Amino acid sequence: MNELIPLMVIIPITxxxxxxxxxxxxxxxxxxxxxxxxxxPIIPFLANYGLHFFGGHVPLIDNSLLLNQLPxxxxxxxxxxxxxxxxxxxxxxxxxxxxxxxxxxFLAIFSxxxxxxxxxxxxxxLIFMGVAAIVALILTxxxxxxxxxxxxxxxxxxxxxxxxxxxxxxxxxxxxxxLGSIGGPMMLMGIGxxxxxxxxxxxxxxxxxxxxxxxxxxxxxxxxxxxxxxxxWLYSVGLPPFxxxxxxxxxxxxxxxxxxIQGFSVMTFIAIGLIIIRIFSVVxxxxxxxxxxxxxxxxxxxxxxxxxxDFRKTIGFLAVGEIGYIGLGFGIxxxxxxxxxxxxxxxxxxxxxxxxxxxxxxxxxxxxxxLSKLGGLISxxxxxxxxVLIGGLAMAGVPPLNGFQSKLALVQSALSxxxxxxxxxxxxxxxxxFTVFVNVFHRIYLKxxxxxxxxxxxxxxxxxxxxxxxxxxxxxxxxxxxxxxxxTPLFNYVGALI
Amino acid sequence: xxDVQLGxxxxxxxxxxxxxxxxxxxxxxxxxxxxxxxIEEGANLFLxxxxxxxxxxxxxxxxGFDANWFAQNSAYPLPHALVLTSIVIGASTLxxxxxxxxVIYKKKGSLSATKVLGDSNE
Numbered sequence: 033m034n035e036l037i038p039l040m041v042i043i044p045i046t047x048x049x050x051x052x053x054x055x056x057x058x059x060x061x062x063x064x065x066x067x068x069x070x071x072x073p074i075i076p077f078l079a080n081y082g083l084h085f086f087g088g089h090v091p092l093i094d095n096s097l098l099l100n101q102l103p104x105x106x107x108x109x110x111x112x113x114x115x116x117x118x119x120x121x122x123x124x125x126x127x128x129x130x131x132x133x134x135x136x137x138f139l140a141i142f143s144x145x146x147x148x149x150x151x152x153x154x155x156x157x158l159i160f161m162g163v164a165a166i167v168a169l170i171l172t173x174x175x176x177x178x179x180x181x182x183x184x185x186x187x188x189x190x191x192x193x194x195x196x197x198x199x200x201x202x203x204x205x206x207x208x209x210x211l212g213s214i215g216g217p218m219m220l221m222g223i224g225x226x227x228x229x230x231x232x233x234x235x236x237x238x239x240x241x242x243x244x245x246x247x248x249x250x251x252x253x254x255x256x257x258x259x260x261x262x263x264x265w266l267y268s269v270g271l272p273p274f275x276x277x278x279x280x281x282x283x284x285x286x287x288x289x290x291x292x293i294q295g296f297s298v299m300t301f302i303a304i305g306l307i308i309i310r311i312f313s314v315v316x317x318x319x320x321x322x323x324x325x326x327x328x329x330x331x332x333x334x335x336x337x338x339x340x341x342d343f344r345k346t347i348g349f350l351a352v353g354e355i356g357y358i359g360l361g362f363g364i365x366x367x368x369x370x371x372x373x374x375x376x377x378x379x380x381x382x383x384x385x386x387x388x389x390x391x392x393x394x395x396x397x398x399x400x401x402x403l404s405k406l407g408g409l410i411s412x413x414x415x416x417x418x419x420v421l422i423g424g425l426a427m428a429g430v431p432p433l434n435g436f437q438s439k440l441a442l443v444q445s446a447l448s449x450x451x452x453x454x455x456x457x458x459x460x461x462x463x464x465x466f467t468v469f470v471n472v473f474h475r476i477y478l479k480x481x482x483x484x485x486x487x488x489x490x491x492x493x494x495x496x497x498x499x500x501x502x503x504x505x506x507x508x509x510x511x512x513x514x515x516x517x518x519x520t521p522l523f524n525y526v527g528a529l530i
Numbered sequence: 531x532x533d534v535q536l537g538x539x540x541x542x543x544x545x546x547x548x549x550x551x552x553x554x555x556x557x558x559x560x561x562x563x564x565x566x567x568x569i570e571e572g573a574n575l576f577l578x579x580x581x582x583x584x585x586x587x588x589x590x591x592x593x594g595f596d597a598n599w600f601a602q603n604s605a606y607p608l609p610h611a612l613v614l615t616s617i618v619i620g621a622s623t624l625x626x627x628x629x630x631x632x633v634i635y636k637k638k639g640s641l642s643a644t645k646v647l648g649d650s651n652e
Binding site: 101102105106176179180183184187194202203205206207210213216217218220221223224227232233 | 550553559562566572573576577580598601606609615623630631634646647
């Protein structure tokens with residue numbers, strides 16, 4: 033059923049609008065958001081692979097009635113292959129990512145609505161709008177559509193920070209918006225240059241124009257277009273110079289919202305990253321650019337994570353650093369490395385959500401997130417501490433968890449592509465990630481409890497939160513033991529892409 | 531005669547440079563926001579300039595038009611459609627930025643970015 037492809041975007045948008053309309057009525061808001069959050073991961077399994085042409089606008093070459101009415105200089109040219117409308121493409125990659133993103137969204141929303149007697153319709157509106165934007169980013173085959181949903185996702189992230197009501201959230205939101213208001217127009221200019229060169233904003237059309245020699249990939253305008261779109265991508269995913277603000281964004285949202293925002297970043301990384309690879313990989317240095325910024329992001333984020341005294345910020349930096357691994361896979365540029373990068377992205381989506389929600393439980397029984405003021409918390413909720421520890425080990429790449437499988441695949445792909453130095457760096461950075469995580473874990477749970485730390489010992493962590501952490505943990509273990517369930521379809525997708 | 535397209539492109543470049551200067555180097559938050567608006571409008575003007583065709587006609591195909599003539603003389607409509615969307619996005623972003631600025635000003639009594647946003651990462 034190809035009609036289901038646009039519904040993956042339309043359903044969350046409609047839900048968001050209804051939630052905003054009924055924001056004052058807590059019960060309808062709860063039921064509606066629960067039902068729609070439950071539907072989100074199911075739709076990708078019902079939809080067929082294929083293309084959806086909005087408005088029924090197929091390429092001219094498939095519409096003989098219209099083609100015959102056009103002047104011969106158009107009907108016989110490359111333009112007859114162009115797509116006149118917006119196209120959504122649904123494939124194995126979209127299916128896997130929308131499914132897992134749907135699960136993370138469901139768990140985050142489920143945690144939120146079951147913990148609060150009165151829920152905020154506006155907050156859920158923002159989450160569903162963001163989810164719709166991210167799903168559209170994954171599905172779209174049109175760079176202007178990509179830009180629109182990129183902007184919507186940035187705005188919803190700002191809204192989520194504001195709705196989270198954490199100290200200094202307004203200031204961080206404004207900073208993020210300032211940077212986004214520079215990154216967005218830069219990306220728009222890049223799209224404008226491509227439009228000027230090709231005459232279309234459809235990615236397949238742009239690739240066709242490049243491959244048929246209609247556009248010179250070494251022309252200054254083409255390269256400028258790459259630079260501008262790349263700049264917008266760096267902003268949206270939190271690679272340098274935007275790594276600090278991205279980590280701040282994570283730390284200023286509620287734990288469940290941080291999990292979703294991190295999901296936004298990973299999905300945006302993959303969606304726009306693949307578009308960049310599809311359009312610009314004909315230029316040799318593009319891969320080097322991706323590798324450079326990914327490595328810089330990983331190293332800088334780990335350094336900042338080591339020096340941070342706030343565990344939310346530390347986890348934020350670790351999450352930003354982990355995104356760099358996906359970039360390394362993309363940058364190496366072989367089918368194996370891109371598949372490994374995509375698998376890493378999927379794992380990052382799950383593991384970061386687990387860590388944000390898991391570490392977030394600490395804030396139920398202590399008031400501070402300062403590492404220097406925490407300690408001895410393992411005696412209060414040892415099960416949660418164990419779950420978080422396993423999540424952290426998955427992030428660091430300890431076997432047999434999912435992070436190990438994707439990092440091993442990345443190292444193998446770097447070696448087989450002739451980049452042993454990258455393989456060594458990845459292993460070293462994984463060890464440092466492990467060290468940072470163990471340090472944070474020790475300072476929160478294991479070191480003696482400071483005398484001045486006030487703990488509410490009788491606070492019960494909601495079952496919904498424990499359930500969410502457990503589900504995410506099970507996914508980590510399943511993907512660690514049988515990674516083939518996702519890597520095989522991802523590899524097939526990448527094979528067709530390259 | 532001045533080339534309208536070239537003039538528009540130069541103007542859009544000037545808008546973006548002025549906007550970047552204001553957004554990066556000026557300390558007042560409102561001035562930064564004005565600078566950001568300049569950048570957004572510069573990008574929009576750039577897209578409109580792309581669509582311009584000297585002596586061209588409005589890209590609406592009316593009954594009686596010759597397809598060949600229309601294809602050669604109409605302006606390119608796609609960038610106009612894109613700019614329309616971009617203007618809406620820009621207006622929404624601007625509204626949110628101003629709303630946040632109002633709240634921050636009420637809270638801290640200052641519009642200096644250095645004072646207000648300087649240590650907000652902590």
